[in-house]
Amino acid sequence: MPNLARFRKPRPSGAVLSNGNYWSALSENGTGVAFFRLGEGWVQTYGWRPDVVDDVLGWLFYLRDRRSGLTWSAAPAPRPHANARYRFRRRLGVASIECWTGELHTQLEGWVDSPLPREFRHLVVRNLSRRVLEIDVTTYLEVVLFPFASFGAHPAFAKLFVQTAWLPERLCLVAHRRPRSSEERWPVLFLAARGSAPVEYETDRMSFIGRGRDLRCPRALASTSPLSGTVGNVLDPVLSMRQVLTLQPGETAELEFVCGVVADEGALEEGLGRDWGTSQREESLKTARARQQELLRVAGLRFHEARRAEELAVSLLYQVPDLRSSMTAPETKRAAAVRAQLGLDTSRRLVVADDGEQAPWWIAASRYWQAVGLPIDVLLARAQGDSVVVRRADVQHGAGDHAAHLSNEDYRALLALADGCDKHGAASARGRGQRRNVETLRVGSSREEPAQPAVEFWNGFGGFGREGKEYVVRLREGHLPPLPWVNVIANPEFGCLVSERGIGFTWSQNSREFRLTAWSNDPVVDPPSECLYLRDESTGEFWSLLPAPCGSGVFEVTHGQGFTRWVNEREEIISTATCFVPPDARVRVVWVQLVNQSSRPRRCSLWAYHRLVLGAEPWAEGRYVVTDFDAQAGILWARNPQVALFEGRVVFAALGPATPWIRTVGAGDRVWFLGLGGSLKSPRVLQRSGLGHGPVGAGRDPAAILAGEFILEPGQRWEGAVLLGEAESELQGRQWVERYRQPASWSGGLQATAEFWSRRLSPLQVETPWRDLDMLVNHWLLYQTTSCRLWGRSAFYQSGGAYGFRDQLQDACALLWSHPSETRAQILLHAAHQFPEGDVLHWWHPPWEKGTRTRFSDDLLWLPAVTAWYVAFTGDRGILDELGPFVRARSLRPGEDEAYLPVQRTADCVTLYEHCCRAIDRSLTSGQHGLPLMGTGDWNDGMNRVGREGKGESVWLGFFLAEVLARFLPFCEARGDQDRVQRYRAYREKLVRALETHGWDGAWYRRAYFDDGTPLGSAENAECQIDALVQAWAVLSGVASPQRAERALKAVEEKLVDPEAKLIRLLAPPFDRAPQDPGYIKGYVPGVRENGGQYTHAAIWVVQAFFRAGLRNRAAELFRYLLPTEHSTDFAGAERYKVEPYVVAADIYGADPHRGRGGWTWYTGSAGWLYRLVVETLLGITLEEGRVLMINPSLPTHWPGFRVRWQVPGVGDVYHVRVEQVNAGPMRQSTEAWLDGKPLPASQGTVRVPLVLDGKEHEVVIHWVQPEQTKNSGK
Template sequence: DQVCFEGKLDFIKTKLKITLDPEEPVEIRCLEVENQGNREEELEVTTIFEPILSTKAQDIAHPAFNNLFLIFNYENNILEIKRKKRGKNEKEIYLESLYTTDAETIVDNEFEIEKERLKQRGDLSLPIAVEKSLPFSNKLGLQQEPEVALRKTIKIPAGKKVSITQIISVNEDKIQAIENLSKYENLENIKKAFEISKANIEAECRYLEVKSKEIELYQKVLGYMLFDNPIRSRQIKKINISNYSQSELWKYGISGDLKIVLVKIRDINDTDVIEQVLKMYDFFRSKNIKIDLVFLDEEYHSYENYVLEEINSKIEDKHLSYMINQNAGIFILSKNEMPKKDIDLLNFISCFTIDTHKGDLSHIINDLEEEYLASIQNIPDEYIYENSEEEKYKSEYNVLKSTDNKYFNEYGAFSPDGKEYLIKVNKNNRLPTVWSHIIANEKFGSLITENMGGYTWYKNSRLNRISSWQNYAFIDIPSEIIYLEDLKTNKKWSLGLNPMPDENDYNIIYGFGYAKYIHESQGILQELETFVPKDDSIKINILKLTNNTIERKKLKIVYYIKPALGEDEVSSNGYIKISYDDNSNIVLAENLYEPNFKSKIYVTSSEKIKSFTGDKKFFLGKGGLSNPDGLRKVRLNNSSGFGKQNCIAIHIEVELESMSSKEILLNLGASESLIDAKNIAYKYSKISNCRQENENIRKMWKEKLERLQVYTPIESINIILNGWVLYQTITSRLFGRTGFYQSGGAYGFRDQLQDTLCLKYINPQMMKNQIIKHSKHQFIEGDVEHWWHEETSRGIRTRFSDDLLWMVYVLEEYIDCTGDSSILEEETSYLQGNVLQDNEAERYDIYPESNVKETMYYHSIRAIEKSLNFGENGLPKIGTGDWNDGFSEVGNKGKGESVWLGFFLYHIIQRFLPYIRQKGETQRYEKYTKILSDLQISLNNNGWDGRWFRRAYMDDGKILGSIENEECRIDSIAQSWAIISGAGNQDKQIIAMESLENHLVDRENGIIKLLDPPFNEGDLNPGYIKAYLPGVRENGGQYTHSAIWAIIAESILKNGDKTFEFYKMINPIEHSRNKAAANQYKVEPYVIPADVYGAGNLAGRGGWTWYTGSSSWFYKAGIEYILGLKIEKGILSLNPCIPRDWKEYTIKYKYGRTIYNIQVKNPNKKNYGINSFTINGKETKEKCIKLQDDGRIYEIDVEM
């Protein structure tokens, strides 16, 4: 009926009692405080919780996304948290919380909802606001990573007892939630709640015929089911190890999604336990605890089937027959009718196994616990050198000391050449939020942060994570940690800032393909360089240790990994088994319950591994990550971790002479087979091989990224274009398909196609390969998979209306650039699958390859034909979203139309017409020409609102993007694409862009909003975009994609000053020029953000970074539309659109072995166009040059 926690500090005794309202979803937390001293005491009582208001699965999958739908309010001493509904079938959820007391109050209710005001970043200790009694702000606002705190300050007279109670009420109805809460403002009702709860539980137990000792037993079983279950590891040790798949259970009607309690019965004399187990099952059901109860009949084969009959009889006696073979039900299986592998699987996956021949439930549990306790190894602690005095070593290393560094903002700076980003932090001076980096090849990679956080993946960055993806920017606790210990002083610390920092600085260097972490502690300089080889699936960590003291040093090093070996650590916990191969000096890990990836994960070192463990509880103990118990042991316990909470940890030791250095390796890799794992591990166990590969990686990235370099008067433009956006696009979008804030792993049909737009200048073959890849994910009907996982062949078929057209757009871009029209004749196959039903918005499934193959030309035709679906306004139908995924209910009934899609379709068809003519399809050519004419008329008539273009028509005829609207009066992309497509009438183009500037450009915060005002409480219901916080992501923030399209539109209108003003304004480097700017913007200065928030207290704050298609578009806008470099069918020309005050700029372009040095001068202070084009001193009337791979150097002088 309640939970109690008691404590005492000095003369203050506390008792926290927790119970639930017997009928309503209300939790009561009553803290009784007794002053046993002889003087009056004043106490601050603070409660802190993190609001979720969603399913556990939703929060685990993507916490950063899950947080974007919470709204806060405070009224009448009640703190309210509302989760906005995302879909039409969802309901809003309200949490109401009240603090009440019978004590004399000194300071009445205070509240805080901003995590940054409560805690320090990365600090796992007591919140600083509590420790230092910092005042709460009592301010509301939008929150990206919320945490709620409520506080009262009370007086307690000597010898008296008082109570303070927090009530939490949750409901889908706000009024009901408040009413349920309000009745507990009366302290008598709080007391009654505990009494009623007790009475109800007693009545329930009488009804269920359950005694208190039985409940204690059930709760013990429940604890083993839900939390750490050490006895399970003893049970599954006896199972023959193999790879298991959840789908093998389905033929027995068992989903495998719920916890399974397995009951084995082999003798009729053991059936008394059945009644106990059924009673426990019934008790769990009364508490809405869902499990699958599986009886396994192990009786030797006989015709009578006594055991089976007895099981059924007992179930019938408990009136539970209706639960047989139901979800969260009872299943009866016979060992004689099952293959051994299925029996092993059942034993393996069951969270609790009851062997009835061992006695009743109580005896079974006691025996299992005793067996486990007897198995625990007693590993001694290290010798503590009590008399050794810890010397203080102040680090002198400072990565930011050079005055030649660029854009120094007190947190970091770019190196003098702009190719590295340098950061210096310590535990008292942390970054505003995570500044991450990605190192990757096409099948393996690692996301890292300034705290050495992040994670590593193999093949798929979502479905096959090696270490755990942590999506909490504020805390950023690493999943891979290197601990060090001076064995003489017993001083311990972590190589990275989290989770065990010392007082010295932590220096970080991010470069293309690598990162460095430099720290000094105990007189030991530690320099870690981490990178991923060009082809091999291994993360190399070269750790150089330098002993700068006069004493010989002996160090213990522990490399700790929080493994996922699948999608997340929650689903894999207990299923990972690790082992040590002494001959190869590698620790191997394998997830035996991962259906899609059978990878061998391994950890290795250049030093001999002295011990290891897979047992997380053993390693962390009570000290946790910030002071693990395992570090105090003389060795780790060499446990496989199988069946337990998992980790991977290895222990090595290193000796350093005075003033000497040593390099060691700590590597993490993955492979498909054991022999491959051993071979790769051996290859990279040699320092010389790793150093050589490090050089190879740097050369490879230099070659990729420096084929095109620009030198303009604005250094921030040079830095971002000369490597960083290309690196971002290739590593995050094309290789990893991941970022700190979003880890998808899948290919998005429109996403990775657009990502290749920047590659046409440096690697058009990659662009071509991507087009071909995506064409194979088009259905025979012309539509496409919105996204898919290559490794599992699973994808989602939707009613998005723009995806299919992006293939045609990028195809046109490729041919226009290279002149390679032969791609149109390349044949690829289609997918096949059932089309979506009328009431079906999407379907996630495996879609097989069809027997139909066609050329890319006809793939494109099918995409265009599928898009020729016009509504009553003559505009293409939007479906369940066009480019804006959040417009999920604009046209889900089949009538809604998209103005933007009309401009996009116009642009696509217009560019494709020449290929239709070349093909000789006269009838199709005339048809499409007529469609273009009609579409342009509809866009300029029905798409025009008077001062700008509308965004869309909804199913019910309501308009998005109209001056008449309360919300979403104007949307950016309809204006920009009116110009980009050329379909907008010329007079309307100019008016539309003026309106865009007046309504959507926020110079104060340096952003260009997608739409304004944001959706919030208005009458329009366009879809899940409305659930976002106002000003966040698509809902009225800067969606950088659209901001860049606006810049491109300005350049087409030849507004050079404005074009560059906006381009510079959204450059992340400019958002972080100094500490104040960096504190507002918060996110990384060196990569393009997907979004920047646009409203309230979050305005100007960067959103999700790295994983965004904006990086490719930013590059295209800068190179092609501002600096004016055009490559059309292999011919290079210049058509700049720059500020008038630019005197000159330079482009160095490497085409194959040939170098083109392009000098552009602007003596006439022009914005647009060129007067002369000179090649090696000779002016050419054509003002262009055909690109040739002839190994020569061409000096090109252009005058505007």
């Protein structure tokens, strides 16, 4: 058992202010967090994260001298004054931070009111100078109103449900979270200013911070321009106010702000208070002091003892590494056993302390923390023979009567799991700096920008290069794309996400569960988790080789398939950094090339920084990472024994080449590199001279930091590389380092990567009258589908890591033209995640078997649907006889909509045919209208409450099920499965009648029926009168008569198509205030994602339906809406659309002020469906059972024709198809076709081309005549 001693004061520390139901932790830096009690849990009030380095969040206060432009914060964070002195004080009931700048003195006081859930800030500003000062005072906080872990897992999603408003009569900003169900009740967050001074306000985070900036230097403080006054559906909500003070010499001004929560806006009067002045403030302070006295009495602490407890609590909340044990975290099973034995909650902070003379203080501190509301547990430990006795510090009885006896191994495991342990020297032995960095970058000038490369479709930010294979973005300082324009670079097991500014994060195996570095999900700041710096050792100047964090000048950024390249010139050094992932290794390579343009030798050092996670979240798993640096081999190793199924695996980082360096160093400690309160723009270590090793080991804020020193001669081209990878063992890791640190592997590896992607994407190439369409089809859509959707399963706005049952099945269909074997494998993989009852895992995390069981009604049907499409395309009926297991898990309990469960594979296997039939069998349900039951969602996950009680019906599901049955019945007939043939045929006949009887609303098809029988998607609805999805599938399934199909599509035109914004809304009007509760879709602000925006997946089906109905010209016009290039044709369009023009967005917002703005990009099944829409519908090329190429285009009349080159997968045959659209006339009444010069028959516009399969190239020429009845259809 280690020698235990007292805690020493760590940094950051601070104060905790509380009334028992609302607590606020205020650090001495002025940052911090607040939580309020809601039911049985606690909800985070405003933005904060437990990060001792990037500590810039909380309820912040800025000051700005309007004459000089100097800006600083009233506390040391986020922007300390370079010449200021700060002092933090804690008094009974209140905490304060004072700042002296020479000309100004400020005192910021904070306290929590009692009993209301609100806190105050009182700012006193005094002019110490001899001149009149005009000072802007700006306060800022980021809206959360959500549980901490849920918000941190996916912030971009959580923010979509928040709306803001300004109440001028109360000088008050409010934010409310729209409920995702009728049972949810979220309070209203408010921020109000006291007094009568004019107030500016802002609630849009992008407007306040500015793209690519951060809270140390936000755009809102860069000038005297007023705050924009933006409120409403802001997508990324903050609450910010500004007041302008004019102070005569010696004059003092006071400002007061209050922030808190109330049940609803009707309760604001009580929350704000009717009158406010000195007497009311003193009364509030008096109640705050009295409340703290009561907390001290309950805990049995004196005030100075409580101060010590609060300082320690703040440090524990921040997860200060100095408080932890240096012991390596135990393997997962031992850790789980220890947690279970002691009943530990992983969401709470844990302290292990000596059960000796200090035990009474720890018991009292634990009682105090419990009364305050802090999530901190204390365990007291003492040695007893060969074991350690551990007991909980019980807040009610002094100490718990129940004690646990742990072995020394288990006790060491406990220490490693603890956020704090009373081990001697833990808080100070590592000698880390405690001064907040003031950014004083030593930088030089940048050269003139190079000539602009020739690109196509230039929009002011970027354009396509190299025949569309690349997208080139041109960055100048202060001129970034409106949102991150990214590249998802992956192979089946490994990948990284990069933006135009730098490297976002890297993963292995699973992009959520095993991130090597941190994912940000922050499109405003877009902070990199991996950085490359170059330092001139003679001058000390340093800069980043990528735009973020501290690059400057002009950057030319090129995204390509499998790589991204940044080119820049700085200080007479031209740098090229190329990031790529080889197709066959779990390694990310950044190849660095430098050219010395000067006439003098340059002594330089290259620095690589990676913020390590080795799990999902830095604050959850990152703390268990153990690092080690092998100085002889120049490899930094990292392990995390706490990540299940990745035990024994290693992460490695290294520099290449191995030998030409003057010296190389490594470190594993982020705090050592950046400093407490440090910044990636000015790392503390880079502000020192020379290179030296840094600390490694356990219990730190983990990072992989490498540096190498070298000489760059005049005119010399120098090459190096930075490697980051993951391996099954250290031996494999060394082999990969040895392979990829060789210079030949950089150019060779990049070329091999390019050739790999060229082979994958080249089997089918098109040439049409639309140049942008050609580039998307030939180079980007399949790349997006493969690299992001199938392999990476991650992007900037969403990082799931899981397989979705319906999702990747549909994605894999796009591979039929190039890699049908992968489609086949995907089908069998999904079949093996079906339960014997027929339902399936909605999604699951590879490589272990754990996923979500739900009551969704459509997931399971995509298995027979995709299987039928696959067999019809390939003719591979043998797949139906492939054997595969099921998964088993407990059934959902009554009233339980879903459950995240571990599953086991069954020993029994059945054929794929049987898997498909069990999915169909389970789906043959029927409600009161004869339509299939909707369950807790069909295709639209957000409609999860329409049929939650088991009675609601889905009209869309009826059309989809009719299509599935029609396609799958021939397989049943061929196998002689007469029972199913009869049941399926009879069910389908009844279903079609029900769809036409109860699905039709009079002018279009309804969407569904609620559990109570009320229709949805009907003219009688105030919201969601019409839904595009069901109109499209009424046509695509062939169920709708031509007359009803025409009327349904006409309704889509009139009610859902927006020609000005070039989008097709999913539904209209959006859900907002109507009494029906369709599900969490109603929680989205109107016009966002499925709730009234364009959901591109469905929009593609709408366009396909227009083609199917013969409305080819109009379909082609609507088709243009689907292309990202159509929304970014010029600078204004790119500014409005904001997201990447080279990949498909999942959604486009459909309501002001965001109408026409692209939503979440990359991670969307729309890419695969758009690819299929082009090839199989617009160009009309399909394959019949692997033997006959079917060609029946749906061309608009203005197209002269198109060309297609297709290489048959697995064989050498190449078919060159040339289609020329010709007018019918006396000499040509119908389509004519030739194969290698020999005539081919054509029937009703369809040409059948039998595949020769002789390994040769073949030419197909078609003179295509539109069928007379559809030739002039559409507009």
